[in-house]
Amino acid sequence: MVDLTLDGPRGPKPRRAISGRNIMIYGTLIVVALYYLIPLYVMVVTSLKGLPEIRMGNIFAPPVEITFEPWVKAWSEACTGLNCDGLQRGFWNSVRITVPSVIVSILIASINGYALANWRFKGAELFFAILMIGAFIPYQVMLYPMVILLRELGLYGSLTGLVLVHTVFGMPILTLLFRNYFATLPDELFKAARVDGTGFWGIYFRIMLPLSLPIFVVAVILQVTGIWNDFLFGVVYTRPQYYPMTVQLNNIVNTTTGVKEYNVNMAATILTGLVPLVIYFVSGRLFVRGIAAGAVKG
Amino acid sequence: MAQSNVSGRPFRLFRNLNAKIAAIPMILTALVIFVGFSLWTVVYSFTKSGLLPRQDFVGLMQYERLWSNTKWLxxxxxxxxxxxxxxxxxxxxGFVLACLMDQKIRFEGVFRTILLYPFALSFVVTGVVWQWLLNPDLGIQSVMRGFGWESxxxxPLNNSRIVMFGVVIAALWQGTGFVMVLLLAGLRGIDDEIWKATRIDGIPTWKTYLFVVVPMLRPVMVTTLVIVTAGIVKVYDLVVAQTNGGPGVSSEVPAKYVYDQMFLNQNLGQGFAASTMMLITVAIIIIPWAYLEFGGRKRG
Structure with missing residues (x-):
């Protein structure tokens, strides 16, 4: 990496590392970064303190005596309503909601995108345009008719119903993502396969799918974080025993009865935010690509 | 599975049949859910629906009640x-941060990661965290007083006059990184020649950003604006988690009004009318944008 042969200076004259300009740029960015990190820091330290210490000290002080009891309590004892088995119920509900929703929604949207990009038929663009505009309709407008539909299908209050809801409302962004990606794949591949007599599904499963793993990863990231973080659909379309983690967190923290256990609340908050945070930190640039996909023109 | 797409008789409906079958979920979603459900809600907003939807048309009664309801106002x-x-x-x-990040700085990835991580979190998490940070007895206020700044x-969360600013602080913490990332992507798309040209002309960097770059970023800005605005209209879980509409009704938002009317007050008609108003608001933003963005391109 470093060129060790000394044959005189090359390239532009290096700028001084410490200049007024740099101090301003890095100074501002560091201050802003600290502001962004403070809530995370406060969450962690609060969750490791005992209640008396929280009442006495200030929220920024590191814990004098580290205790993991709030975490245990948040996971397995915190109460919502009559249930006192902690957030674990919500965690497993969220898993049971997220996994099938992600698989089904991505499968359907990728096939949609494939049909739109490679097998254009009359009217396809119109449906796609409606889908794109539909992405901006406030969910509140479609909330109640969806209740009726799910009730008619016998799915209201069930996990399957919620999976259907996530599939439907995730469709615009995912279809856009896949359509745009498939459109960038070289057309020759598609034509060669057609000449070889491969059909619609054959091309999808044997050529498109293996070629588009990166975009599938982006879609998984987008969907896992989106569905895990959902609150509205969880509260409207499921029964309390199926409430996802976000709804349960809200119920634990904003309960009006009993002593406010700030440390347990913060432990519960971290636990709820953990899955999307881990995905975010592990995926890095792919996450950015996922959220930028919504902003790329269709 | 692989059906022949070249049928003997070129019958229009069956041409490209597999693609049409594959697109059925999309077509159903577009027509039944997005168009059908929205129309259904609009139609039923003119009825006297209470606990259950009823076809008992009462004209604009729900809207009159809506606009005379203090909570809605x-x-x-x-x-x-x-x-x-x-x-x-x-x-x-977001723009200032994007400009700073665009200065070929070191550790750009680290800064970006830090500025964007709240965006990965649920609004519920954000609301709960900021409820705690803004706790008057134990949060930021008490810490500042502890430093000797007694007054x-x-x-904000217990003061009905400024409670919305408490919500704004939390929302900014979560959303500014998103705006920054999109604008930064736009900045990266700007041709280096522009920078060379302005440098040769001796135009100061900040002037270049403000008068040359911002107009060039217009498409990205508009798209970001539309996405952020559509998100603002939908704001719901953040308020529920952070203030639950309180103190009193001073931090109520339309999306919460809709939910409360539909599922707590058994007043479906009000919920439909309120959500129709939300739909109109979004339409006012989206239609001109969609027209410029997609309508213009077809002609151009």
């Missing part, structure tokens, strides 16, 4: 405060 006012603050601050801060008072 407060919701609209709050949405305006929230929306204007969010747009102004997230764009100004420091910042208790």
């Amino acid at each position: 407060i919701s609209i006012q709050n949405l305006l405060i929230f929306g204007i603050c969010m747009l102004v601050f997230s764009f100004v801060i 420091f008072a910042f208790d």
Whole structure:
């Protein structure tokens, strides 16, 4: 990496590392970064303190005596309503909601995108345009008719119903993502396969799918974080025993009865935010690509 | 599975049949859910539906009641405060940060990761965290007082006059990184020649950003604006988690009004009317944009 042969200076004259300009740029960015990190820091330290210490000290002080009891309590004892088995119920509900929703929604949207990009038929663009505009309709407008539909299908209050809801409302962004990606794949591949007599599904499963793993990863990231973080659909379309983690967190923290256990609340908050945070930190640039996909023109 | 797409008789409906079958979920979603459900809600907003939807048409009665309901008027006012603050601050801060990040700085990845991580979190998490940070007895206010600034008072969550600003602070924490990332992507798309040209002309960097780059970023700015605005209109879980509409009704928002009317007050008609108003608001933003963005391109 470093060129060790000394044959005189090359390239532009290096700028001084410490200049007024740099101090301003890095100074501002560091201050802003600290502001962004403070809530995370406060969450962690609060969750490791005992209640008396929280009442006495200030929220920024590191814990004098580290205790993991709030975490245990948040996971397995915190109460919502009559249930006192902690957030674990919500965690497993969220898993049971997220996994099938992600698989089904991505499968359907990728096939949609494939049909739109490679097998254009009359009217396809119109449906796609409606889908794109539909992405901006406030969910509140479609909330109640969806209740009726799910009730008619016998799915209201069930996990399957919620999976259907996530599939439907995730469709615009995912279809856009896949359509745009498939459109960038070289057309020759598609034509060669057609000449070889491969059909619609054959091309999808044997050529498109293996070629588009990166975009599938982006879609998984987008969907896992989106569905895990959902609150509205969880509260409207499921029964309390199926409430996802976000709804349960809200119920634990904003309960009006009993002593406010700030440390347990913060432990519960971290636990709820953990899955999307881990995905975010592990995926890095792919996450950015996922959220930028919504902003790329269709 | 692989059906022949070249049928002997070229019958229009069956041409490309597999693609059409594959697109059925999309077609159903577009027509039944997005178009059908929206129309259904609009139609039923003219009825006297209570606990259950009824075809008992009463004209504009629900809208008259809506616009004379204090809670709704407060919701609209709050949405305006929230929306204007969010747009102004997230764009100004987001743009300044994007410009700073664009200075070929070191550790860009680290800074970007830090500025964007709240965006990965649920609004519920954000609301709960900021409820704790803004706790008057134990949060930021008490810490500042502990430092010796005895008269420091910042208790938005219990002060109905400024409670929306408490929500704005939390929303900015979560959303500014998103604006920054999109604008940064736009900045990266600007041709290096532009920079060379302005440098040769001796135009100061800040002037270049303000008068050359901002106009060039217009497409990205508009797209970001539309996405952020559509998000603002939908704001719901953040308010529920952070203030639950309180103190009193001073931080109510339209999306919460809709939910409360439909599922708590068994007043479906009001919920439909309120959500129709939300739909109109979004339509006012989206239709001109979609027209410029997609309509213009077909002709051009």
